Every structure is written in C-alpha cells, then in structure tokens.
Amino acid sequence: MKLGELKENSEAVVSGISGDARFVGRITSIGLTPGCHISIVKNDKNRPVLLYSRDTMIAVNRKECEGIEVTEVRA
C-alpha cells in the first residue's frame, strides 16, 4: 500500500520508492530507504503525513506519499 493510506499509530516498513531522480534523492537523504521502519504519528486529510523514523519526526506531503510503497507490520 501507499504511505498515505496508513492509519494513525500504525507501524510499517518501507518496501519501495519510485519517482524521478530528484524525488528519490530527497527521500533517501532524509532517511527513508527500503527496509526502514516507520510509525505514523498523524495522518489528517489535507495535511502532510507525520511519521517517525530513524529517531526523527518527518513530514511528507500527501502527493509525495504516492511514491512511497509500504508494508504494514502488526506490532
């Protein structure tokens, strides 16, 4: 599923990133790479998705979430 579809408080692992080179560069440089664990802190309509990964709170715009594929993990 896409990053934007995750519910608040859910846990997931990034499974794939797709997009142009600049997008991919930006996403990886902020620490989101395949295999990395994330937890969703907030996911409100019309707001960026707030997630927590590698000790960092990160906000990702909804449109950019489309390029980030995730697999939900049950805690």
Next chain:
Amino acid sequence: MTATIALLGQPNSGKSTLFNALTGLRQHVGNWPGKTVEKKEGSFTHNGNTYNVADLPGSYSMSANSDEEVITRDFIASGKADVVCILADSSQLERSLFMLADYAGISAPCFLVLNMEDVAREQGKFIDAEAIEKKLGIPVMMFSATDTKAYDKFYATLKRALRERSQINVSALESEYEKIGGYNEIKEQLSDNSVPGYTPMWLTVKYLENDTVVSAKLKNELPKDKMRKIESLSVNSEGAVATGECKFAWIDEILDGAVNGRKEKTSLGKLDRIFTHRIWGKPAVVLTVILGLLASFIPALPVMGIGSLIDMLKNVAAEGLISAGCPDFIRGLICDVIIQSMSYVVKMLGFVFGVTLVFGMLEEVGIMARISYVFDNTMGKLGLQGKSVMPFLVSFGCTMGGAAGARVIDNWGQKVLTIALAWAVPCGAAWSIIPMLSTVFFGAAAPIVIVAILLVMLLHMWITAKIFSRGLVKTEDRYGMIMELPPYHKPKWGSLMRYVLGRTKDTFFRVTKVVLLVCVIFWLLSYAGSSDGNSILYNIGIAIEPVTKFFGLPWQLFLAFIASSVGKEGAVGVISALYTGGSYSAAFSDAMSGGGVAANLNEILLANVSRPEALAFIFAITFNLPCVVALAATYQEIHSVKWTAKIALYYTVTALLLACAAYHIGLLIW
C-alpha cells in the same frame, strides 16, 4: 598560519550556531559568484592562527538537486578548503550521518563533529566517538555547539584535523556499493583524476544516482570509447534507492557497537498536539505569528525612536545651513536626501532587528517547522512553502518585516515569489490612510471599500503567483514538503543575538545604498529650485495628465501616487500641498517624512477630487510598491537587481491598472 575550513551539515545540525559562535561579528554575507545563493563567510583567530570559515549552503545531501548543493560540491572539490568540518546530530545520529556517507569519496580532508551531545545524553544515548573514529579514519568528536566551554575541544580537534588531513576510510562502504549491478563496470572506466577532487567511487555512485551534473562532467572529461561503455550500461532511474540503502547499511555498520541506549518514544508533545491539530492548528499558528509581530515591536521601538530623532535633526540642520548661507541645492541634498534617508534606514533597522530577532527565535525553537506543516497544502497551491504564510501575515504590519521574515524560506525562487506576493498585502501605512480617505469620500460605505481592497488583495496575490511562479519556481522544484520536524530547542540568546546583530549590520550597509540612491533620484526629479513649477516631475505630471486622467488620476493625484512609492504616509501630504497651492517641492520633501497635512484636508479633498477619482487613488496607492525601504529590504533578501526591479515595475503598472478599473467602475456608480 592561515587555514580555511568549510562547514557542512544537514539542516538543524547546528551549523549556524557553530558558525556564529566561531566568527562572532566577523562574518559577511554575500552572494556566490553569478548565483543568487547566499554566501556566508567569516573568520576568527585562535592561538595566533587565522581561520577563514565558509558556511556551505545546502540541504540534506551532496547530490545535484539544487543550486546550493552544486555550489557546495564545487567549492569542496576546488580544494579551497583545507579541511571540511562535517556536522551530524547525535540525537538522530543514524539519519544525520547520511551527509557523511554521501561525502565519502570526495578527496578533500575532513573531520566529523557529533553535535548536540547534551540532547543525546538526555535521551540516554551513549556514543563512543573513539570507536567511530577508528572505523572512519578521520577525527571524530562529541560536541555541543551551544556550550561555550566546549570550544577548546573543538579547536583542538580542528588542529588535529589540519595536521592529519585524513580522508574517510571507504572500504566498507565500497563493498556495499559493489553489490549494485553495473557499479564495477562503470568504475573500471574511471581513473583517479577523471574529475579532479572526486574519487572514482564517488563519481560512479553519483552516476548511478542519475546525477546530471556528474554525467555531464564525465562526458566532457572521458575519452569517447569509455563514455560509450558507461552509457551502454542501462541505469535504473531509481538508482538513488539502491545507493541510499548502501549508505545506511554502512552507517549501521559504523554505529554498531558505538551507540547504545534506549530508543526514543514517538508520541507528540502537548504543544505539538495543538500546532498539528486538524482544526486548531491554523488558528494557533496565525495567533503565534501575530503575537510574534507584536513582540517584535518591543525591541524595535527604541531604535525607531532614534530614527525619529534623526528626523528632528533635519530641521535643526536646515536652519543652521540657511543661516550659514548655504546654497539651497546643497541644503536640500544634505537635509532632504542624506539625513532623511538615514532617518528612514534607522527606523527600518529597528523593525528589521525586531523581526529578525523574534522570527529567528521561532525558527530556532522549532516553531517555524510546525508553521510549514500546517500551511503546506494551502501555500502549495500558490507554488509556495508553508512557511510563506508568515511573511504574508507580517506584511499587514510592515512589508519590510515580511521581506526580512522571508529569510527562513530556503528555496530562492519561492523566497522571491513569497516577497513578491507579500507586497500585495496592504501594510500598516496603507491602513493608516485607507480608512481615513474612504470615510471622507464614501462615509458609511467606507467598510465596503475596505472589504473590496481585501478581496482585490487575494485576487492580486493569486494572479501574481500565476504570473511570477513560471519564471521563479521550476516545476521540478515544486516539491511538496519533505522535511524534518525538529524537536523543540530552548532558544540560545547569545548566539541568536550575534546572528541578529550580524544580520542587522549587513542590512544597514546594503539598504542604505539603495535608499540613498532612490531618494536622490526622487529628490532631483522633484527639485524645483527657487521658482516653483519647473521640476521635472511636475512637468512630466502635467504633460501626461491626459493619460493619467484616463486612469482616474489628475496630475496632483498622480504625483501623490509617485510619492507614495517612497513612503505611503507621504501621499496625503503631497495632495494636501498640491491642492492648497503651497510650495510644491518643499511639500514633497516634507511629505516624505510624513508631515505637512493641511488642517482642513477633508474640505480640500472634497472640493477638488471626485468620488471615482478618490476610489482610483485609494487603489493606486494601496497596491503601489510599498515603500523605498521595502524595496531595499527586498533587494537585501533576494540578492537580485533584476528581480527587484521586475517586481517594482510590475507593482507600479498593476497599481495603475487597478486604479483605472476602480475609476471606471466608480464612473458607473456615481
């Protein structure tokens, strides 16, 4: 001995704090040659040695995603820096070491500073810098940039780094890269001096990441057959995913056994629950900015008082010069141009000081990032970042404050666009005139005029965004937000003050030049010598009156409109002087300092100006360029004469067009 050090680090790693603490007031902000990117340099001496410090612009990596990153790369590869100081945030070590991993393979010697030691300790993390140093092969130190006592350690490590001039040990990283298909084949074609400053490993990785700058360089430098071999290997458009995985795998390996402690919990704090609230977030953010704006007047007022004193000095000086028999022209130049400009500039500096202090603090504390989050979607529709909302709100008070506040926007095009839109927001000076004029002419209908102005403002911003964004914000730069929300930090007043003072000093020099220049031009144009009626401005006004009348502006109002580009407060003074037939050039210079309104202004206006003309005039001055100081402040922030001039011209023209529309609508009504 003199040495140059370059500072490199991801946002929020503490780079500015370190730079400010090292250089104090010995810093200088300019431009990178031919670029609109800000160049921060400074120097300090320690134990008799002089060190030059370059604060490298840039964001999260060493890729070619922005001008900043390319400049940073080129500077490092040029060998101008004797050593590069790479900063990372100990409290988010894994993520913030990405910069180091991306740097690995560049030939310039470096050392690693693990900043925010205190935060990491509070989190219960223990970091073994020595273990990391052993694996990396470069000096590594724990550090707190905000702790003045920690600097001896920094100097010692700096000295060691300059002596050892070591490079990162990349063998473990390279064995990760070697697992990527095509890596070895590309690297085989490269040699150590294919592109000076970079190792074949680094170039190969960037090529795999589709780095356009690197592939262009390779095409230039490599023999054709080698390049053809490289190009024959198909490169996946998402190569950065694979190399990113390698980099983080390497980072994990480096940190393995060197870091231990508990993992941080992931919940939002109380304040963040309000700021990120679905409903209350926006009001909370707007309220915070408004309170910030009000707070910025507190440090501003004393400085503004000094500005007013200078203004009073003008009259004293004028009397002195007259009694000394000084020629009128010289007196005018000294009093009406030089002293007047200084008074403007000083008053303005008060405001720049206040705004930079308060909003610099909001940035430091971490609130600015929350503002970005809340307004990301709304501002995104205009091609802007969430942070842009802040300059807009500040501009209701003062456009120059808005321009100074736009400093926190990290993308140059978006910064220019933000300032260009902020100009459409009527400032405090406009608000002091509009209600008065509206009431005189339209009585009880005045609120309708004000509502109309606010609606036109929104429309103006929307259209201006459409027009300007094409040239300013490239489609590939129209990213939605991908950013870190840093944890809140206590403001560090010492380093904040140094930053604000440095900024204010810089603004002073740049802005004074612009204000003086514009004031001289205006003064010359309006200078009439001893006999009235032959100033250039007057003659132009009379000559083109047939045209301006079509816009609803008789020559008196048109000249007042022109005067409002210097300062809106002055516009009313100019009308008042022109319609009472007073000395026109004196009125002009008086008006610029905000004085000289006739007591019976209401009657004068009603007797001479029709309602459609009044409506035209109100729209003309409201949407004219805000004032000469805002113009100068804009130039100071965006570093581009071309764009400053474009925006100014655009506003003059649109103000006249709006006046024209208002006039003809007015003619239909009355």
